[in-house]
Amino acid sequence: MNNPVTPQLSPATRQFLKGPLELFIDGRWGAGVAENSVASHDPATDDLLAHVAIGDGADIDRAVAAARKAFEGPWSRLSGFERADHLRRLSRLIDENAQTFIELEVLDNGMPLAIAQLTVSSTARLFEYYAGWAERIEGTTTTPPPHVLAAGEALTYTTREPVGVVGQIIPWNVPLSMAGLKLAPALAAGCTVVLKPAEDTPLSAILLARLIQQAGFPDGVVNVVNGYGRDAGAALVAHKDIDKISFTGSTDVGRAIIRSAADNLKKVSLELGGKSPVVVFDDADLDLAVPGVAMATFFLQGQNCMAGTRIFVHERIHDEFVARLVAFVGAFTLGHGLDPATQMGPLISKRQRERVQSYIASGIEEGAKLVLGGIAPEGAGNFLQPTIFTETRPDMRIVREEIFGPVMAIQRFSDPDLDVVARQANDSVFGLSGSVWTQNLSIAHRMAARIRSGHVSINCHGAVGPNIPFGGFKQSGWGREFGRDGLDLYLDTKAVTVKL
Known part of the structure; x- marks a missing residue:
């Protein structure tokens, strides 16, 4: 830092x-x-x-x-x-x-x-x-x-x-x-x-x-x-x-x-609010998906409504994806935003940092595996390391509730049936954003059609612009x-x- x-x-x-x-x-x-x-x-x-x-x-x-x-x-x-x-x-x-x-x-x-x-x-x-x-x-x-x-x-x-x-x-x-x-x-x-x-x-x-x-x-x-x-x-x-x-x-x-x-x-x-799903299929281009999924969660320190914080990764690539993701995110530079080298700044307030820390504690208590971060560095400012959990379940608070901070929850999936995968992705009261990562054009469009969110991106995340309608389904x-x-x-x- x-x-x-x-x-x-x-x-x-x-x-x-x-x-x-x-x-x-x-x-x-x-x-x-x-x-x-x-x-x-x-x-x-x-x-x-x-x-x-x-x-x-x-x-x-x-x-x-x-x-x-x-x-x-x-x-x-x-x-x-x-x-x-x-x-x-x-x-x-x-x-x-x-x-x-x-x-x-x-x-x-x-x-x-x-x-x-x-x-x-x-x-x-x-x-x-x-x-x-x-x-x-x-x-x-x-x-x-x-x-x-x-x-x-x-x-x-x-x-x-x-x-x-x-x-x-x-x-x-x-x-x-x-x-x-x-x-x-x-x-x-x-x-x-x-x-x-x-x-x-x-x-x-x-x-x-x-x-x-x-x-x-x-x-x-x-x-x-x-x-x-x-x-x-x-x-x-x-x-x-x-x-x-x-x-x-x-x-x-x-x-x-x-x-x-x-x-x-x-x-x-x-x-x-949002709790956006990010679905990474086993044919995804990991050179593209790893940094893309990282920024889907950690853009603006995770303090954005369309953050992709529920990550679904096919079991065939899960371990490699997580290893590469941890290496990529672990190299982030935390610091003052006016320093051009900074990749992540502080959270907005001490109150917000304490709120996010309480979610990290709940993830550990509920049995998720902390593989990166979770620590507030000593010194001035409201900094918090980017945090990645694996082995998460749909019933955990870090999976269900909007944290509005730099916390990612990764789940495995294996079922080839897109309807089954979509049910997991849609298991939320929110429906604001989401993304699909695959090189298969058919899977990409079929999965985007099944995700119940107002905005879905393919091989990118949060692709908003002044001419593109943005808003949510359900309680978003x-x-x-x-x-x-x-x-x-x-x-x-x-x-x-x-x-x-």
Whole structure:
């Protein structure tokens, strides 16, 4: 493990961290009504980064009122072409400020440099992608009803209209990407937004709000209220003037959101937990599969919803696969994310590391074989070695529950019947992602068809992109993000009939 000393930061990042880092409501920056703040720490060093203002229910009220005023005012008068211009300006500004975003993502979250670079670039492309959709929102024409036609000529057509004021709640694992994933389609559709970042990682959302202001979005179109879930988040979900909630996070919180949103029947879309299966057949190319399966689990330190953490390996190659996997993962360099040599950074917090350690302990207690890792290195930061278990069973907690950390559980399979293998892969309450590793084209497609997940990759894992719908089956969520499906989440259909 490298010495987790914070590398030199760019002048722009240092200036940003000096603050003030405030709430953004109705085009203005300021402290919350209660004037509370939260400390942001570097998870790799425990160093204090900044103090960030946080809001509560009173601030959510102000933000929702501002969003409603903007929705019914200047934003509603812009055409799709004009909204697209705003989104493209924002995309360019993200590119121009990429280095600051990269450094903030690493400092706030702990992710390795290469991942931060990828997420910043992809976020800029996301706003550019949805700018194109803003120009292509279309209705249809259809046959008028018979009783109207009986009296003469008529016309029936549909329009696609924004759902209104949207509350968006994002997690801490890829903060900027999550903000972009929520904001871009909502703004393209013509909605206005109150965004609540995770209290653990608020920095990139604040910088993004500054660029939204710089890009010329009207006041109140986007409002950013940092705060705790129990205060700002709960108030946003329960607010009677919110037309839709979009949430990414845990399944338990998703259930609570559904109950709260039922009061005024606001629309809800949810991207929730996962426990994704990875199925490695005996003809898999191990030179491709070993690093691919390793990153399916350990990408972002395992702190991602589509992590492939349930690994099914054919018994014919099991031992060789495990040996090569242990050698590959055992060579990972742990360290500060801004060090280019780092392959795994820290977990987000001490609390999260303790949670993951409790799962590792349960795996050992339940009889799984620990073949790598499981140890928290001494020193500063929330580091945890990548952990691999073999000889696991379907009833073990490390196999059934989402750990959200760098823990892999490997099971053997031998039955040639794909239906049997699929039943094992689908033995989960989740159905978000998954992957199949084989050189047999028939097996690849047949197995992908049998896996009950919203997103399945073949000889790769987590192949997401702005144009590819992403979301889950079962308890992994409601709705799809990215692509046209992501835009549809923020549009309502209106039918109009005209008697001519």
